[in-house]
Amino acid sequence: MIVEYIRYRVPEESSSEFEAAYRRAAKPLADAPECVDYELTRCVEEPGGYILRITWTSAEEHLRGFREGPLFGAFFAEIRPYVSAIEEMRHYAPTGVRGQGSAVPSLYEWAGGAEAFERLTEVFYDHVKKDDLIGPLFAGMDPGHPAYVAMWLSEVFGGPARYTRERGGYPHMLSQHIGKGIGEPQRRRWVNLLLDAADEVGLPADPEFRAAFVGYVEWGTRLALANSQPGATPIAQAPVPRWGWGVAPPYVPES
Ligand code: HEM
Known part of the structure; x- marks a missing residue:
């Protein structure tokens, strides 16, 4: 460019x-x-x-x-x-010095910060554990798992980089999916249960937030599925992705 x-x-x-x-x-x-x-x-x-x-x-x-x-x-x-x-x-030529200001809140702030994601994953994994299709995949789940995934989601949506600092970042997350052989019906159930949990805990339901949220969930679960297949060779080292509002940030009429 x-x-x-x-x-x-x-x-x-x-x-x-x-x-x-x-x-x-x-x-x-x-x-x-x-x-x-x-x-x-x-x-x-x-x-x-x-x-x-x-x-x-x-x-x-x-x-x-x-x-x-x-x-x-x-x-x-x-x-x-x-x-x-x-x-x-x-x-x-670009110098690499570029970024966004704080005029538009991050998805993390909009959602309600770390507590909102912690509530979400608590309720989500309660449902996951009881689910006939994906429950068995999580039978030996680390008790801290809901909190770790909340940390991951918080970081992805613009919160503090705690998953990177405290939990091994992208390589650790990746290692947890490798070899799991996730199938499409399981991926879809994971998505459905997460979206149900989002409603249950009252994550913001405005079109802009939910479009960005679902966009990430689709992207992330499809990657998790691909990376979990036998013989998959995903990129081993990468930063935790950062997800923004995309084409539809909160609407502010021009004055
Ligand atoms: C956006 C999509 C996804 C995200 C953000 C995500 C996030 C994570 C993270 C952060 C971990 C590691 C937690 C730790 O630090 O120990 C993990 C582990 C795991 N994930 Fe995912 N995941 C996604 C999709 C899926 C899907 C679709 C499945 C299967 C249907 C799945 C199954 C698992 C399992 C079984 C583990 C290991 C749990 C344990 O034994 O502790 N993930 N995931």
């Missing part, structure tokens, strides 16, 4: 035409397979200042693919009148 920044200084009286031209140019840009995403922003302090940010798959694919490809003509036709207004046009 590479980020291109184009800085414009447009006479204020041309602003609306400039923005309209970019709204049209956005169509061929969005259709380009080399373009990851783009955004045009306008300077608040100096309203003639604009920055266009385009993330490309690579500088090479931008310059050789897009620029020499079939969509560039339609894109450039719209913005040609503003080429002389460009003050800077360069590619910038």
Whole structure:
């Protein structure tokens, strides 16, 4: 990935035409397979200042693919009148310094923190132990198991990294599934019982939280099933995954 920044200084009286031209140019840009995403922003302090940010798959694919490809003509036709207004046009490589702020709560906070996940796994494993299909898999379960899985879930959903620090992180979790030969009916029962338990303990039931929660549970259980098959060779070392809101964070109307 590479980020291109184009800085414009447009006479204020041309602003609306400039923005309209970019709204049209956005169509061929969005259709380009080399373009990851783009955004045009306008300077608040100096309203003639604009920055266009385009993330490309690579500088090479931008310059050789897009620029020499079939969509560039339609894109450039719209913005040609503003080429002389460009003050800077360069590619910038990511440095790895990036992250999210705290404006949006984590799924962990939204769920109610560590206690919420502890309540969830207590009730869940009570049901699991009595279940005809998956109960036998857990017959020799460590008494601390519900608490360990609560630690895992808390960490995944944005809470403190306790499973990594205190319980051996991803490699330990993985080692617990290896060779178990989990079948699809068992995986599905695990999911069903967890979702029942989520209702029973009153985890937030809003569409956004549940969509993210179920997304992780589907992903995680399908991985657990794959990793548990005879002869599976999963990645041995990895961090505990972190799961976020995805495409639907809590909705905040724009003011
Ligand atoms: C999102 C999906 C899953 C998560 C997050 C998860 C999490 C975990 C964790 C963290 C452990 C290790 C606990 C420890 O530190 O000792 C574990 C162990 C285990 N898991 Fe899973 N698991 C998932 C799916 C499944 C599924 C689908 C099954 C089977 C139907 C399963 C069966 C087991 C069993 C049998 C153990 C060993 C329990 C014991 O003997 O103590 N897991 N799981």
